[in-house]
Amino acid sequence: MKMKVCILAVALGLGLAHHNSHVKHGRTSIVHLFEWRWADIAQECERYLGPNGYGGVQISPPSENIVVTKPWRPWWERYQPVSHNLCSRSGTEQELRDMIARCNAVGVNIYADAVINHMCSNEGGEGKHSTCGSYFNATKEEFPSVPFTAQDFNDRNCTTRSGNIEDYQDINQVRDCRLVGLLDLAHRREYVRGKIADYMNALIDMGVAGFRVDACKHMWPEDLSAIYGRLHNLNSKWFPAGSKPFIYQEVIDLGGEPIKACEYYEMGRVTEFKYGARLGTVVRKWNGEKLSDLKSWGEDWGLMPSDKALVFVDNHDNQRGHGAGGKSILTFWEPRLYRLATAFMLAHPYGMTRVMSSYRWNRHIVKGKVSCFKWLVFTLITFCSHQ
Ligand code: QV4
Numbered sequence: 001m002k003m004k005v006c007i008l009a010v011a012l013g014l015g016l017a018h019h020n021s022h023v024k025h026g027r028t029s030i031v032h033l034f035e036w037r038w039a040d041i042a043q044e045c046e047r048y049l050g051p052n053g054y055g056g057v058q059i060s061p062p063s064e065n066i067v068v069t070k071p072w073r074p075w076w077e078r079y080q081p082v083s084h085n086l087c088s089r090s091g092t093e094q095e096l097r098d099m100i101a102r103c104n105a106v107g108v109n110i111y112a113d114a115v116i117n118h119m120c121s122n123e124g125g126e127g128k129h130s131t132c133g134s135y136f137n138a139t140k141e142e143f144p145s146v147p148f149t150a151q152d153f154n155d156r157n158c159t160t161r162s163g164n165i166e167d168y169q170d171i172n173q174v175r176d177c178r179l180v181g182l183l184d185l186a187h188r189r190e191y192v193r194g195k196i197a198d199y200m201n202a203l204i205d206m207g208v209a210g211f212r213v214d215a216c217k218h219m220w221p222e223d224l225s226a227i228y229g230r231l232h233n234l235n236s237k238w239f240p241a242g243s244k245p246f247i248y249q250e251v252i253d254l255g256g257e258p259i260k261a262c263e264y265y266e267m268g269r270v271t272e273f274k275y276g277a278r279l280g281t282v283v284r285k286w287n288g289e290k291l292s293d294l295k296s297w298g299e300d301w302g303l304m305p306s307d308k309a310l311v312f313v314d315n316h317d318n319q320r321g322h323g324a325g326g327k328s329i330l331t332f333w334e335p336r337l338y339r340l341a342t343a344f345m346l347a348h349p350y351g352m353t354r355v356m357s358s359y360r361w362n363r364h365i366v367k368g369k370v371s372c373f374k375w376l377v378f379t380l381i382t383f384c385s386h387q
């Protein structure tokens, strides 16, 4: 039944306005510079990405977010916005503007990660612990810098006791309740749609070529469509007049849930999470699979249509145990296999490809107390053996 709905929606052809990535010079790949500073991205565009044929960069969310200090500043605080001001750990608004201009000047597009499903966590407290110093009150759902107030959130539309998503089999919960406590915006409200479009339009006017839209599974397709419909054309200083922003939507669809990636095809591309999960099993030679099996790689393997897919070996979530993907996902922790999978992805014509540029972290600490103890013992032994 659900599949029929998807086919109908695509057949209605509400336009493929946001599917063009606008990459220059026939380039085919972008790179996610996860948590990079704007000033460093500008240099990287000029020094490496432009000369080496990268089409664009996905940047970390540029909007002002909550500052989480316990136990340390985690990367994921950037997925908890408190306003649409443009200062973050990556830099100031002026640095963002300068980076976008410099990357555009060398033919490298910028795609911003738009966190629009929610604001910060319900446990975010009250005060000015935010990256531009804006005041907010998470308990009262007040974000005066936008402004958003309690009526702009979905509480009355959510039916779970906790107010959080409890069952991914229930579409209403997934879209109208809080994802891990994150205050869920009511996109059916014209006002909320307008504020989000204003934020995205400010970035478009600065020269971005499009957006990765975060957590799309948690937003109704018709609401997203209404928001995208309000977006400006790209800045004609760098793009042909009439160009619509490129949009790729984060929907994790590995099967088994009622919300399907195909519900979002007509509005933009969609992240294909089956790609990295399945490629990982082949490269690891699980189930007796061989690289030569990949000659039929693509839709025949149950992947979405190539012209709808945004693909990657791993992403910032599943390389560090967040989100979904499973054990087969390859990361830089296994460099030989990772290089192989990435080279295959870049050489193969399926989907729009995204390379991951991340950073190393201490896996022992992340994995909890037992491993933490092991790490301590290991560090002591290493230290002593070097004395
Ligand atoms: C905790 C408890 C909750 C409790 C809540 C109370 O776990 O049970 O209700 O406190 O406030 C962080 C913490 C998380 C915490 C939450 C709220 O990890 O433990 O909840 O904050 O304080 C990133 C991280 C999340 C992080 C979030 C917000 O991955 O761990 O949560 O940022 O800081 C699904 C979605 C998919 C999503 C994926 C991770 O369908 O959309 O999970 N992926 C995107 C991004 C991802 C980001 C978000 C969505 C949210 O790629 O990076 O989550 O914007 O599959």
Ligand code: CA
Pocket: 117, 174, 175, 176, 177, 184, 185, 218, 219
């Ligand atoms: Ca929602």
